[in-house]
Amino acid sequence: MTNLLPNELEQAQTAVFVLIGKCILNLQLYEQALKNLLPYFEVSNDGPTPEQQREKLAKLTLGSLIRQLIKRAADFDEDAEEPKRSVTNSIVIRTRFRIPVDAKEAKQLYQNLDELLHKRNFLVHHFRSEHSLKTDSGCRAAKTYLDGLYEQTKTAIAQIDGIGRELKSSTASLIKFLGSDEAAHLIEEFCFEGESVISQEK
Template identity: 30%
Template sequence: MTATNQADLVVPQHEVQRLLGRCLLRLQQYEHLLKVMISARSISGTWESLTRAMVVERPKADVKTLGQLVGLLMGGYIFREEVTGRENHKDDDDGETGFHLQLGVNVPDDAYDALAADFRELVRLRNTLVHHFIEQHDLATVDGCLRAQEVLALSYSEIDRRYDQLSTLAREMGEAKQRVAELIQSPQFFELLVNGIGPDGEVHWHIAGIVGALRQAIQELSIDGWANLDAAVRWVTEHQPEQTPQKYGCVRWRHVVHESRQFELRRFSHNGQLAAWVRERQPAVPP
């Protein structure tokens, strides 16, 4: 190749490099947005960590490939219309009141299939640009460079279209998350999460704060699984004074035990004194 021909290649090759770099930068923006969405699609923790969990959007999928990220989004945020199940979440048995919220959107089958096809095509395009582009184009000729420029221009348009598509999904997720945040920060949600009292005043006894407090008292004071009720009440009054029967529409602690159906109450004689004793209700033994 003559020096003149080599000089003629400089500008076309630099343009190919510029266009390829533009495509790869847009793909990186796409992948970053995917990671943020995947990190934000579910929120878990305790009441104490709730505010931070709603704000922080630190990507948790840095080591995932684009194909894996797409799979996480389609399987963990975008669902077919008839699907009602979500990811299972295992509660930590640490005695704290916890929560697990998951955002998601159901779409008709045809829209779901179209999105899945778009995602697959983008993954294929990304892999082609990253791994096979110079194999497919003769960048040692001006004509080869010009054809490569045409392909890269079309590729960027396609990547940009998909980025706009993903941005729309991300914006909708952000709006949904904002609505959830507003709900979570309301006194009604606090009452439900921490005390088990719904907005309509109904007490959900299995998650009621007073039930949890009584369970803790029994664990602290247990003798063969049973705790003296008066002693348990004193323990709750000392450690969680906000948990009172009146808060849950009850007059006395015995009323709480009866209404919650979470405990057994019996009278025993211990050290010569007859008193009421309480323990967590035992599961029924199958015949």
Template identity: 30%
Template sequence: MTAMSDTPLQSLQDDVQRLLGRCLLRLQHYERALKAIVAHYAVSGPTETLMADRDARIADTARKTLGLLVGELFGSGIVTNATESPPEPIPASTGSTLSIRMGIALNLTDTEFAQLTSDLKDLVVLRNTLVHHFIEQHDLGTLDGCHDARNALVEAQTRIDHHLRQLNEWGNDLGRLQQQTAEHLRSEEFRNFFVNGNHPDGTVYWPFTEIVSALKKAAGELAVDGWVSVEEAAAWISEHYPDQLPGAYGCRSWRQVLHESRIFEIRYFETEGLRSAWYREKRGH
């Protein structure tokens, strides 16, 4: 921008510079807040690597442009009634590894979704214009050009401030939901699910239960030719894991636990005329 001796023109140029700087600072604040939301609205992966995965997601998000951030948010963090919502946060198991999938989404009507999509695409265009093309579009060497530039920047600041307020509302909602999630994770209900695999609806996620783990450990200690007596395993578990009882999982007996879990095979052998139940872990478990 060329320095001019005309005081009114220079005053206008200074005003344009001030407004442009303010818009760019607000856009940077918007991008920073959006990166925080994109990095934290969803969590997934094996529990062993959950923190490392989160840090990697934060680092990856930090490198993304506003356009990429907006594109990632739509269809996952922001959805419409016509879009398939993210799956419910249920655990998945691969062998003995537990994975957690949990996400928060803003669900809009089709009309709201279309409007927000258009608004945010316009914001991305506005950002790119201010950063790369603003001086090309306005003749800042004339009074009329500076007036037009100032009016454009006042309008741009109004639009950016609207999006900032909207984003702050989303961030506040996300913070509240994260707080509620943290309280749930500390609840006895979640502990019963996480430690014992008992769902609130009364069903049991058997691969994740302590009682199945205890049965596997008993088999490791007591198995003969790959099979272990159910009676001996029950006695061993009673000594080493006294809180792990069939009744805690809605079962009447150890044989019912073995049957319901679908993780073990059960066979009956006769020894000295006495028939007894034995079990072993199925292949693939």
């Protein structure tokens, strides 16, 4: 155990407090980024609007938000039961976006985010009881832990930013396609075939 002068110990404690604040701020930024991003993984003319989805997501915990990210973006099951929608007589257009990862990569993504969640909970609920800041060794151990967590939060935020950019790019590509002659041809072909089937059934 290294004995520090009072002012040196205070400086070491201050460095730990600064890191705690930076970690908590990044975790809050990450949580808010998830709430902003999640509504845009499905585009539809039927069902809740992005604003309505954000209102619902605002009530979820970070753990629930992470599970929603995996469910919507990386683990979409095409055979899963469709959510209940409003009854309408119009054609429903729905497009889903997902992260292009396989099952192994999706599992690793979830494990990484689940680890981040556990560290966040430890920081908020147990950090003070596990790390004494009364000694130099205690401050150094706390700083080592927080340095790792801070880098992990930066990586998570960068990952969400990257997903957001890909989602924006995919949305722009979809809008461009829907305005093309190819899309118009496909829609006309679909409507024509549908009419033919109805005529045959009669």
